[in-house]
Every structure is written in structure tokens, then in C-alpha cells.
Amino acid sequence: MDWIKQIPKAELHLHIEGTLEPELMFAIAQRxxxxxxxxxxxxxxxxxxxxxLQDFLDIYYAGAGVLLYEEDFYDLxxxxxxxxxxxxxxxxxxxxxxxxxxxRGISFETVIMGIQKAREEAQEKWxxxxxxxMSFLRHLxxxxxxQTLTESLPYKQYITAVGLDSSEKGNPPSKFKEVYQAAIxxxxxxxxxxxxxxxxxYIEEALEDLQIVRIDHGNNCLTNPSLVQKxxxxxxxxxxxxxxxxxxxxxxxxxxxxxxxxxxxxxKVTINSDDPAYFGGYLTQNYIQLADALQLSKEEVATMVKxxxxxxxxxxxxxxxxxxxxxxxxxxHQ
Ligand code: HPA
Ligand code: ZN
Numbered sequence: 468m469d470w471i472k473q474i475p476k477a478e479l480h481l482h483i484e485g486t487l488e489p490e491l492m493f494a495i496a497q498r499x500x501x502x503x504x505x506x507x508x509x510x511x512x513x514x515x516x517x518x519x520l521q522d523f524l525d526i527y528y529a530g531a532g533v534l535l536y537e538e539d540f541y542d543l544x545x546x547x548x549x550x551x552x553x554x555x556x557x558x559x560x561x562x563x564x565x566x567x568x569x570x571r572g573i574s575f576e577t578v579i580m581g582i583q584k585a586r587e588e589a590q591e592k593w594x595x596x597x598x599x600x601m602s603f604l605r606h607l608x609x610x611x612x613x614q615t616l617t618e619s620l621p622y623k624q625y626i627t628a629v630g631l632d633s634s635e636k637g638n639p640p641s642k643f644k645e646v647y648q649a650a651i652x653x654x655x656x657x658x659x660x661x662x663x664x665x666x667x668x669y670i671e672e673a674l675e676d677l678q679i680v681r682i683d684h685g686n687n688c689l690t691n692p693s694l695v696q697k698x699x700x701x702x703x704x705x706x707x708x709x710x711x712x713x714x715x716x717x718x719x720x721x722x723x724x725x726x727x728x729x730x731x732x733x734x735k736v737t738i739n740s741d742d743p744a745y746f747g748g749y750l751t752q753n754y755i756q757l758a759d760a761l762q763l764s765k766e767e768v769a770t771m772v773k774x775x776x777x778x779x780x781x782x783x784x785x786x787x788x789x790x791x792x793x794x795x796x797x798x799x800h801q
Contacts, residue, residue, distance in 0.1 A: 468758065470800050471768060472751045475792045477558040477775035478551070478739055480683050480706035482602070482632065483540075483582060484531045484564055485742025486547040495542065496533040503533065515745055520664050520715050521634055527745060531567050540581025548589035548597075550743075554751045558789060560780060561586075562600040562630050565615050566607060575618040583625050598780060600658060602630035603646065605638035612646040616653070623653065627780055630683065631659035631673075639665070640673040647677040656680055656780055662687035663717060667694050674703070681706060681778060686717055688734075689725055695732055704735040704778030709757040710748050711741035721760035730767055737775045769797055 489511035496503045505511045517523040534540060544561070551559055561582070568578050582599065589595040601619055603612040619626055629650040631643060640659055647657050661673040663684035670688050673679045685705035688694050698705075707726055712718045718725070729736045738757065743749045748756070758768050776789040 468755045471754045471758070472554055473800075474769075474772055474796050475555050475557045475789065476750065476754075476772050477560070477737075477779050477789070478556050478750050479560045479681070479704075479737050479775060479779060480562070480708055480739035480741055481547070481559060482562045482564065482742050483544055483547060484534075484567060485527060485746075486550075486744050487530050487534075487543055488546065488744045491542065491546055492530055492533055495539050499533060499535045499539070501533045501535070504529075515714075515747075517715055523715055523742070523745060524633060527742065528567055531564075532571065534568065535573060535577075537577050537581040537584070540578055541584050542581075544582045544585030545588065548585060548593065548595060550749050551589070551595050552593040554749060556595065556750055557792070558596045558776065558779060558781065560598050560600055560628070562602045562632065564602050564604060564632065565618070566604045566611065569615065569618065575615075575622070579619075579622045579625060583622075586625075596781070596785070598627040599625055600628040600630045601626050601655070602632045603643060604633040605631050605642065605660075606634045609643055609646050612643055613649065616646060616650055620653065623655075626655065628656040628658055631661075631677070632683070635660060635663055635665040635669065639669055641676045644676040651678060658683060660684055663712075664715075667691035670694060670698075680780075684708060684712075684717075686712065686725060689728065695734065698735075699733040702735055702778075704737055704774060705729065706737050706739045708739045708741035708746075709753045710743075710746040714746040721756055724757060724761060726757055726771075727761045727763060727767070730770065735774050735778055736771055737778055738771050769793070 489508040565575055586597050657677050657679045658681045659673045659677050659679050660683040662670040667687045667690045681704050683706045709724055738754050740750045740753050773790055773793055776786050
């Protein structure tokens with residue numbers, strides 16, 4: 468399955484804070500004189516056993532606490548791009564959680580300029596294109612999301628989309644209806660996590676109230692056949708994250724992962740790593756282990772790779788260009 472590593476692909480669901488590997492966490496903690504509650508990399512990895520989304524989020528926000536300076540955000544983002552270069556991820560749509568940092572007194576500018584510097588370098592060094600999705604934390608209030616939206620405006624040129632992440636249950640999309648309206652007015656494209664742990668109703672709400680153009684996760688749409696039909700008709704893509712679903716107990720076993728069922732139903736599935744440092748692997752491994760567990764055909768994998776460009780937020784010309792590169796690759800690797 469080495470071809471999966473080599474084929475040009477895009478990643479559409481990736482939290483940059485979720486790429487913080489324990490080694491880098493230690494290095495940054497040391498240089499910033501930040502105390503972390505672990506004494507070794509092994510101890511950190513051992514702490515990465517989650518029984519649900521909230522379990523993970525508690526550790527994920529704590530880990531992000533080592534990030535203080537622009538250089539830290541730059542190093543974090545470059546380390547992810549290094550993985551992209553190794554796996555031939557040629558385009559990536561990176562989510563970042565400004566509130567995880569501004570709530571600790573780190574400025575919006577520090578966060579975004581560190582990430583931005585890395586994006587420019589990755590484009591230059593490896594030809595990797597990327598864009599940014601600014602995600603609101605849904606456990607916080609809409610008012611706080613509005614504040615973040617305002618803080619983002621001086622850096623609007625660097626941000627393509629807005630997203631919604633963190634604790635899903637009890638924090639429905641409708642809570643953020645007005646801030647999404649305002650974000651759309653500012654030119655941001657709306658996406659949102661929905662139907663990961665939350666019910667199918669949250670997906671419908673995200674479509675209606677937030678006007679989203681793509682669904683992050685979306686697994687629970689399968690509990691509502693008429694919703695599935697609507698998503699198929701609208702070609703509404705799902706950014707599916709196999710290792711994340713496994714580690715957060717959304718699925719019991721990769722063999723029971725619904726990706727194949729989703730494809731068979733005609734849903735537009737893309738494969739993504741979500742928080743690779745926490746969930747045990749980057750994008751290529753997600754594809755390989757999913758394909759292995761579900762006995763996916765080469766065509767099914769190729770469809771999901773093409774979907775990753777088709778349902779990206781790139782211009783039609785760029786999408787076409789990338790999809791042609793995928794077709795050329797497939798032709799040469801029959
Ligand atoms: N769901 C919700 N919030 C998150 C996730 C996720 O998968 N990853 C990082 N923040
Ligand atoms: Zn996510």
C-alpha cells in the first residue's frame with residue numbers, strides 16, 4: 468500500500484494543536500520554562516487513552532499550554548508540514564483554535580503569525596498549498612466567539628473559513644447562529660464539527676443555522692436516512708477521521724468503521740487525521756489501516772483521495788489541477 472503514501476492528497480480536517488508530538492511538547496516546555504505534568508515522553512503517550520471526546524479535550528488543551536511565542540506556533544506548524552512533505556499531502560486545510568491561546572493571555576497575532584510564517588515556508592520549500600480554518604470553541608459562549616471574530620479581522624487575509632469544535636454534546640450549532648452570520652458577512656466560509664458525538668439533529672442544525680458547506684465528522688448522519696439522502700443530493704462532503712473515531716470510542720473497532728457504508732450510500736467521504744499526535748497516526752496511516760480493516764478496493768481509496776481535492780475550499784481551477792495530478796498518478800501506478 469505504498470502507493471497511498473505516494474499519491475498526491477489533501478487533508479481537510481486537521482487541528483494544528485493536535486499535531487503537537489510529545490517530543491516537541493517537552494522541547495518547547497523546557498525552553499519556555501513551563502511545567503508539564505509528565506516526566507517522560509512515554510508517560511505522555513500513556514496518558515493518551517481516552518474514553519470519550521471530553522477526555523481527549525482536557526489533555527489536548529493542557530498540552531497546548533506550552534505554546535507561548537510565535538516561534539512555538541511556527542515550530543509546531545512546520546513539524547506538521549514536514550509530515551505533509553513526507554506523505555505527499557500537497558494541500559491542507561488547517562484548523563486552529565485561537566481561544567485555546569487567547570484565554571491564556573497569548574495574543575491572536577502571536578498565534579496566527581507563527582502559523583502563517585510556516586505556511587509561507589511550506590509553500591516555498593515543498594510547494595504545499597494550505598489555508599486556515601479559524602475554529603470557535605463551542606463550550607464557550609457565542610459572545611466570546613464574536614470577540615474572536617473581531618480579533619481575527621486584521622488578519623482576515625490569512626483566514627479562509629470558520630469552524631466549530633470542542634465539546635459537542637450540549638453545545639448545539641444553533642448557539643452560534645449569529646456569529647456565523649457575521650463571519651459569513653466578513654467573507655469567511657462556514658464549516659463545523661457535527662454529528663461526531665452529537666445527534667443527527669446537530670448536523671441538520673449546522674446546515675440550516677450555520678449554512679455550512681462541509682461537515683466535520685458527520686458520522687451520526689447514518690441514524691437518519693432522510694438526512695443521508697439530503698447530504699447525498701447536495702453533495703455535502705464529510706471529513707471523516709478514522710483514528711480519531713477509534714480513539715474517542717465513536718467506533719469500537721476500525722472493522723466497524725462506517726466509511727465504506729457511507730461510500731456505498733453515495734456520501735462524499737474524505738479521510739483525515741484530526742489530531743494525529745494524539746490519535747496514533749498521520750493521514751497515510753489513516754488511509755492504510757482503514758483500507759485494510761474494511762477491505763477497501765483501490766478504486767474506493769482513489770475516490771476518497773479525489774474527494775479530498777473536490778471538496779476542498781480551493782478554486783475550481785486549482786481543484787481541477789490537483790485532480791489531474793491524481794489521475795496522472797493513478798495512470799502511472801495501475
Ligand atoms: N472534535 C471536537 N473538537 C476537537 C476535535 C474533535 O475531533 N479535535 C480537536 N478539537
Ligand atoms: Zn476535529
